[in-house]
Amino acid sequence: MNRTNPIGFFDSGVGGLTVVKSFMQFMPNENIVYFGDTARVPYGSKSNETVIEYTLQAANFLLRKNIKLLVVACNTASSVALNDLRKFLTIPVIGMIEPGAKYALSESKNKRIGVIGTRATINNKAYSNELKKQNPKVKVFEKACPLFVPLAEEGWIDHKATELIAKEYLTELKENKIDSLILGCTHYPILANVIQKAVGKSVKLIDSGTPAARLVEDYLNGRGLRNQSVHHGVAEFYVSDVPTKFKEIAEKFLGKKLTHIHKVELEELTNE
Amino acid sequence: MNRTNPIGFFDSGVGGLTVVKSFMQFMPNENIVYFGDTARVPYGSKSNETVIEYTLQAANFLLRKNIKLLVVACNTASSVALNDLRKFLTIPVIGMIEPGAKYALSESKNKRIGVIGTRATINNKAYSNELKKQNPKVKVFEKACPLFVPLAEEGWIDHKATELIAKEYLTELKENKIDSLILGCTHYPILANVIQKAVGKSVKLIDSGTPAARLVEDYLNGRGLRNQSVHHGVAEFYVSDVPTKFKEIAEKFLGKKLTHIHKVELEELTNE
Numbered sequence: 001m002n003r004t005n006p007i008g009f010f011d012s013g014v015g016g017l018t019v020v021k022s023f024m025q026f027m028p029n030e031n032i033v034y035f036g037d038t039a040r041v042p043y044g045s046k047s048n049e050t051v052i053e054y055t056l057q058a059a060n061f062l063l064r065k066n067i068k069l070l071v072v073a074c075n076t077a078s079s080v081a082l083n084d085l086r087k088f089l090t091i092p093v094i095g096m097i098e099p100g101a102k103y104a105l106s107e108s109k110n111k112r113i114g115v116i117g118t119r120a121t122i123n124n125k126a127y128s129n130e131l132k133k134q135n136p137k138v139k140v141f142e143k144a145c146p147l148f149v150p151l152a153e154e155g156w157i158d159h160k161a162t163e164l165i166a167k168e169y170l171t172e173l174k175e176n177k178i179d180s181l182i183l184g185c186t187h188y189p190i191l192a193n194v195i196q197k198a199v200g201k202s203v204k205l206i207d208s209g210t211p212a213a214r215l216v217e218d219y220l221n222g223r224g225l226r227n228q229s230v231h232h233g234v235a236e237f238y239v240s241d242v243p244t245k246f247k248e249i250a251e252k253f254l255g256k257k258l259t260h261i262h263k264v265e266l267e268e269l270t271n272e
Numbered sequence: 273m274n275r276t277n278p279i280g281f282f283d284s285g286v287g288g289l290t291v292v293k294s295f296m297q298f299m300p301n302e303n304i305v306y307f308g309d310t311a312r313v314p315y316g317s318k319s320n321e322t323v324i325e326y327t328l329q330a331a332n333f334l335l336r337k338n339i340k341l342l343v344v345a346c347n348t349a350s351s352v353a354l355n356d357l358r359k360f361l362t363i364p365v366i367g368m369i370e371p372g373a374k375y376a377l378s379e380s381k382n383k384r385i386g387v388i389g390t391r392a393t394i395n396n397k398a399y400s401n402e403l404k405k406q407n408p409k410v411k412v413f414e415k416a417c418p419l420f421v422p423l424a425e426e427g428w429i430d431h432k433a434t435e436l437i438a439k440e441y442l443t444e445l446k447e448n449k450i451d452s453l454i455l456g457c458t459h460y461p462i463l464a465n466v467i468q469k470a471v472g473k474s475v476k477l478i479d480s481g482t483p484a485a486r487l488v489e490d491y492l493n494g495r496g497l498r499n500q501s502v503h504h505g506v507a508e509f510y511v512s513d514v515p516t517k518f519k520e521i522a523e524k525f526l527g528k529k530l531t532h533i534h535k536v537e538l539e540e541l542t543n544e
Contacts, residue, residue, distance in 0.1 A: 154418055164436065
């Protein structure tokens, strides 16, 4: 494996770009390849079987780009498919759950931690199991918030309706006196203000993006795989639907113009 | 073609069941085969290219079940892919747009008609073009309502947040003095109460399901293809994701237990 090989990022759609953004700040000289499965998004309401199938197809596609490490920048896919990916891939695979859980435990004082995510992430108890594995005494309070993704994608980030929905979803977590809340879906940082308002200022919001980026750095350093270039890396983006909408959202998320965006035909994913 | 052959219904997910329900009331003795693309739902936020590709795959699958007529029980697919389907299929294809537009024009007195639907349906101006084709003097006011599908699927049918969102989406239509409003997405009848409240009692809500079922009946009668059986028809359901959630929602929609629900592997759809 070559140090200059790119790092692969995978998400069901655009949400993983919040992770890429953290990552680019830490390691601007790495090359990256991102695949967003925009033709089949969202994953959060689909079955485990389907999420695993799609995730393996995406990993296969990125392997053909000679990635040196895979970041599953999607909480649903991390919750459901990480074990299958690790069985199948020989390169390191970093999900959102382990670094997010570790960071939450380091930030929490009362060890009462809230987790919000898609229905699939919450039903699979991925964060809950990981938190308890890392600290058996932790109390975890979970809540699926399926309307947050469409609200974030609509850009209704400070609408009264979003506030009401956040209140409905989050009041119980607040009553359970959590002191940290894991934003267990890569879309949720977009709604951070309204979520903070609903749970109260004293609750620390935990975004897995930054600790995941730190973990990637540790992995690469530990294996002597950091890119030594002094130049900015190249970022290539692949999506399964036509890239018009993706380009627009991605440029907003990352704050710069993107030129390397390509469409992947579904046949390239399914005909292995 | 045999009279006892089934009628095919296609939708991106569960929404088309509201059409099947209308249909079963009119023609309980027909056999039906339903395909819901639950592994790739929703279509309303995807590109035309992808919607056309998925719709042709679904039609191909249903053709292998020897359907005598295809109902595209999905407004997005009807808006985007009907011409391609009609080029490709030799059996009659009924979409939601023509019967919905015709019914709206027959109900409207002031010929100021509102249309709501997914982003794809509204961007394609499918209802607008059809209404103007049928009556060039009609005034059409359109609005995409992307949050209505997730709200309907969440079952938030009388939540204060749903009322606020409906008000935000629909106030402009109300101000434009429409007297009828086409519910241009098969999920929207589920939110009929809150939509009615937002536009006011005087506005007639137009659901394409019933006029589409009537049009199917006319087509079959005209071609001597009505099933003559005095027994209830058999209804078979196929979905692309595992059927657990579909079964639950479908039984709620149709008000009866369903036994014939099968999963279709994606390879069956994509490998033509």
